Amino acid sequence: MLGPPGAGKGTQALKLAEKLGVPQISTGDLFRSNITRGTELGLEAKHYLDAGDLVPSDLTNALVEKRLDEADAADGFILDGYPRSVEQAEALTRMLGARNTKLDAVLEFRVCEEELLNRLKDRGRADDTEEVIRNRMKVYRDETAPLLEYYGDAVRTVDAVGSPDEVFARALHSLGR
Ligand code: ADP
Numbered sequence: 001m002l003g004p005p006g007a008g009k010g011t012q013a014l015k016l017a018e019k020l021g022v023p024q025i026s027t028g029d030l031f032r033s034n035i036t037r038g039t040e041l042g043l044e045a046k047h048y049l050d051a052g053d054l055v056p057s058d059l060t061n062a063l064v065e066k067r068l069d070e071a072d073a074a075d076g077f078i079l080d081g082y083p084r085s086v087e088q089a090e091a092l093t094r095m096l097g098a099r100n101t102k103l104d105a106v107l108e109f110r111v112c113e114e115e116l117l118n119r120l121k122d123r124g125r126a127d128d129t130e131e132v133i134r135n136r137m138k139v140y141r142d143e144t145a146p147l148l149e150y151y152g153d154a155v156r157t158v159d160a161v162g163s164p165d166e167v168f169a170r171a172l173h174s175l176g177r
Contacts, residue, residue, distance in 0.1 A: 003109030013080035109160035
């Protein structure tokens, strides 16, 4: 699932995971839970999340690779917030190839920037201050948006302005479900 911060990827990933009976793997949630539990990974990741910068890819890729090998991901999974750069996408392609599998689809959730800023200000997560939001938007444009080209024809674009249920219906439609 691709989309800028505030596009609603997390909400849609959960709904889709429930519908398809596969786990939702959110790198943002994994980092936040490591921070809360005070693990070594959490300590390393915290200042990147606080600044709205990407956590270095070696840490992130290792985290995802380990998660993919948990039993519940054997029959499929939804990746929310990963990959977030071409470097990560290349690593993911290798991980999936090594496991004889591939992505079925790439969903892009599209929302105009004005709507995004409104949503994020209402959400009030620790990294939702104006300056950090601005940086996360920039990181999305510079690092993540190039993935749309990397994935090319696999990308299905979903209009993410509307109620969660409306957006979910569009996402299912784009997947032919
Ligand atoms: P949002 O999409 O609203 O920005 P996320 O929970 O997906 O929220 O991400 C929050 C933060 O977690 C990011 O700003 C970044 O610091 C870190 N993060 C999440 N996923 C990745 C990733 N794939 N690579 C590097 N950092 C990540």
